[in-house]
Amino acid sequence: MTCTLETMQTILRRVPATCFIAFLLISSGSAFAARNVRKLTLRDLNGNKTHVSDYQGRVVVLNFWATWCGPCKEELPRLAKMADQYAAQNVAFVLASIDEQKKLEAVRGFVAQQKVTLPVWVGADVDLLEQLSGTNVVPATLIIDHKGEIVRAINGEAREEDVREAVDWLLSGKKGPVPAEKIKRY
Secondary structure (H helix, E strand, O other), X not given: OOOOHHHHHHHHHHOOHHHHHHHHHHHOOOOOOOOEOOOOEEXXXXXXXXXXXXXXXXXXXXXXXXXXXXXXHHHHHHHHHHHHHHHHHOEEEEEEEOOOHHHXXXXXXXXXXXXXXXXXXXXXOHHHHHHHHXXXXXXXXXXXXXXXXXXEEEEEOOOHHHHHHHHHHHHOOOOOOOOOOEEEEO
């Protein structure tokens, strides 16, 4: 939000200070605060519709990737390992391919070859990725809270500590320092 000095002076003259402070606190909130992805709908490898809301009440680690992406391939084992470690803690790890729909067989083949056991969604694209994470680069990982709101976007290859910091913060009931909303790793 941008305001000119004149606008600010007018507001200050007309609005009691407490209301103005409340306005500033509300408007300075997280860039992702309004980014609720609960209604995000893609398809699984069998063509069934899938929704982030299917994971309501759980923390979701949503990783955008592509079959042609080298760093994505390197990241998969790390994500699978973390998924196993967090399995009993109500955390879901989901992979969303940005490969073109006509390359669905390539995605299936890649998933089989890599022995991927995490849920895989298709139908994502660069536009959706940019809308949600602010980048058109894969890999990109979103950490989504139990209400479906993005709390962290990791653009580029996610380090284990990048994911753990945000997930652990959410699992702790948001106690302690708030993790950075956005991390660039490219």
